[in-house]
Amino acid sequence: MSSRLRVVAVLLTALVAQATLLTEIRLQGATVELMMVIAILAGFHGGPERGALVAFFAGLLQDSLLSVPLGLHALVFPPLAVAVSSLEQRMVRSTPATDAVALLLATTAGIFTVAGVGLLFGLSPYDPETLLVRILTAAVMTTAIAAPVNRAVRWAVLGGLPPDIKLRTVGS
Amino acid sequence: MAAKRPVDRPRPTLLIILAAALTLLTLQFRGLQPLDAFQQGVRDIVEPVRSLSDRLTDPVQTAWNGVFGFEALRLENERLEVELARMRGNALTSEADTELLNRLLSEVDIAYSxxxxxxxxxxxxxxxxxxxxxxxxxxxxxxxxxxxxxxxxxxxxxxxxxxxxxxxxxxxxxxxxxxxxxxxxxxxxxxxxxxxxxxxxxxxxxxxxxxxxxxxxxxxxxxxxxxxxxxxxxxxxxxxxxxxxxxxxxxxxxxxxxxxxxxxxxxxxxxxxxxxxxx
The missing domain is CATH 2.40.10.340 (Rod shape-determining protein MreC, domain 1)
Structure with missing residues (x-):
């Protein structure tokens, strides 16, 4: 299966999961941002260009599913993927713990940005009284399900390349 | 770890993608019908799966609520019992209020039902x-x-x-x-x-x-x-x-x-x- 088909398969599966199972699982009214975590992980594994493309289509699908204008998530996800990719290339050492913290921060920033851009376009997506709690809860829930998603995204976006090519040279 | 390819051109790609997203947003706010139809089409495609999922998860949700929502249910029951007692006590007042509301509504020719x-x-x-x-x-x-x-x-x-x-x-x-x-x-x-x-x-x-x-x-x-x-x-x-x-x-x-x-x-x-x- 080609890399593009794998990406399509992962995105469509994620869309269905977001629309069905994950919608039922809510804490404090918050739910998992599955498409966002795919965008972030696509940047992490696939590099900035491929990450941005995957993130764009993940955003478009997210926009189609939700009652938001088409292009809102598609506007936020690609820069998020590029930023994560850029930071990932600058990290000298990463462990599962640091990756999890980075993912938590990226998700939090992503949801804040979506809310902010939504407000710029005249949407009132969040209840101001519960904004912070809801965003943090959603970010934690999203980070909690990242491990299996990580494997799927890596399988999809690497396109047959070996997963552990190291281009960084420390001390040279 | 990211596999950096020599053909990576993140800035032009990102700019094109952002321009595309902004264009879509602008067109949507201008009320371009095909975009609404596209969104509705995606939701309609996913809808049978969602209905199936709803049916499958209903018993699970019921069981979950039965196990983990028992205390909340008990408190809700107590609250409703207190509410019922209060409502019985205020029955006459409520009837009077209802009459007043109905009279007010009828005065302005309202036929809500x-x-x-x-x-x-x-x-x-x-x-x-x-x-x-x-x-x-x-x-x-x-x-x-x-x-x-x-x-x-x-x-x-x-x-x-x-x-x-x-x-x-x-x-x-x-x-x-x-x-x-x-x-x-x-x-x-x-x-x-x-x-x-x-x-x-x-x-x-x-x-x-x-x-x-x-x-x-x-x-x-x-x-x-x-x-x-x-x-x-x-x-x-x-x-x-x-x-x-x-x-x-x-x-x-x-x-x-x-x-x-x-x-x-x-x-x-x-x-x-x-x-x-x-x-």
């Missing part, structure tokens, strides 16, 4: 985190309902249909900050524009009602109809704070008549005279 309506079942919150003050219901265009129609319970206005797909719809609750409805004070006949506050059960009128208009606590409000999207004379709520001392801008607080908690079914009010071509 005569509206044609489609009964819809609440499915829950819509997907994603962009769903404050929105709920999803199980009927759509296939059942003859359309965007903008009023959604009510027996107690009064609940919200409006915000997005209607073939077999599902989103209801924007009256408490949503973007919700607007023209209302009329039953006693004074003054009209104003009520809007959602983002706070449960509370609306606010900030325009329309004259500064010197006589507005009393507990005065009943109904939808004004006219050029509004909603039919007239749907009960909205009662005045909680008439803001009679306002010097410049009056802000009247309204308590919503319909209780939005623990709802299972709603009614979508159909227009009295359907346009040609509609079911």
């Amino acid at each position: 005569d509206f044609d309506a489609v009964v819809v079942r609440i499915l829950g919150q819509p997907p994603g985190n962009f769903s404050s003050h929105m709920i999803e219901v199980d009927k759509g265009t296939d059942d003859g309902i359309e965007e903008g129609m009023a959604v009510v319970t027996g107690a009064g206005l609940v919200g409006r249909l915000e997005q209607v797909d073939r077999s599902r719809s989103l209801v924007q609750l009256a408490t949503h900050p973007d919700f607007r409805v023209g209302v009329r004070l039953v006693t004074s006949q003054d009209e104003g524009l009520a809007k959602g506050t983002g706070t449960e059960g509370i609306l606010r009128i900030e325009s329309g009602v004259r500064l010197d208009a006589q507005v009393d606590n507990d005065e009943v409000l109904v939808t004004s109809g006219g050029r509004s999207l909603f039919p007239g004379d749907i009960p909205v709520g009662k005045v909680l704070d008439p803001d009679s001392d306002a010097d410049y801008r009056r802000s009247i607080i309204i308590g919503l008549a319909a209780d939005l908690e623990n709802l299972s079914f709603l009614k979508v009010v159909l227009p009295a005279e359907k346009p040609e071509g509609m079911r």
Whole structure:
């Protein structure tokens, strides 16, 4: 299966999961941002260009599913993927713990940005009284399900390349 | 770890993608129909899977609520017992209030219960985190309902249909900050524009009602109809704070008549005279 088909398969599966199972699982009214975590992980594994493309289509699908204008998530996800990719290339050492913290921060920033851009376009997506709690809860829930998603995204976006090519040279 | 390819051109790609997203947003705000159709198409494709998932997860949810929601259920039961006792104690007062409301409504020729309506079942919150003050219901265009129609319970206005797909719809609750409805004070006949506050059960009128208009606590409000999207004379709520001392801008607080908690079914009010071509 080609890399593009794998990406399509992962995105469509994620869309269905977001629309069905994950919608039922809510804490404090918050739910998992599955498409966002795919965008972030696509940047992490696939590099900035491929990450941005995957993130764009993940955003478009997210926009189609939700009652938001088409292009809102598609506007936020690609820069998020590029930023994560850029930071990932600058990290000298990463462990599962640091990756999890980075993912938590990226998700939090992503949801804040979506809310902010939504407000710029005249949407009132969040209840101001519960904004912070809801965003943090959603970010934690999203980070909690990242491990299996990580494997799927890596399988999809690497396109047959070996997963552990190291281009960084420390001390040279 | 990311596999950096020599052909990576992140900046041009990102710029093109951002331009595309902004173009889509702009076109959507300009009301380009194919984009709405695309979104609706995606939701309609996913809908059978969602219905199947709803059916499959219903028993699990019931079991989950039975196990982990038992304490909440017990507390709710106790609360309802206290409420029932209080209601019995206030029966005469309530009857008097009901009579008064009915008299007030009949004085302005209101026949709220005569509206044609489609009964819809609440499915829950819509997907994603962009769903404050929105709920999803199980009927759509296939059942003859359309965007903008009023959604009510027996107690009064609940919200409006915000997005209607073939077999599902989103209801924007009256408490949503973007919700607007023209209302009329039953006693004074003054009209104003009520809007959602983002706070449960509370609306606010900030325009329309004259500064010197006589507005009393507990005065009943109904939808004004006219050029509004909603039919007239749907009960909205009662005045909680008439803001009679306002010097410049009056802000009247309204308590919503319909209780939005623990709802299972709603009614979508159909227009009295359907346009040609509609079911």
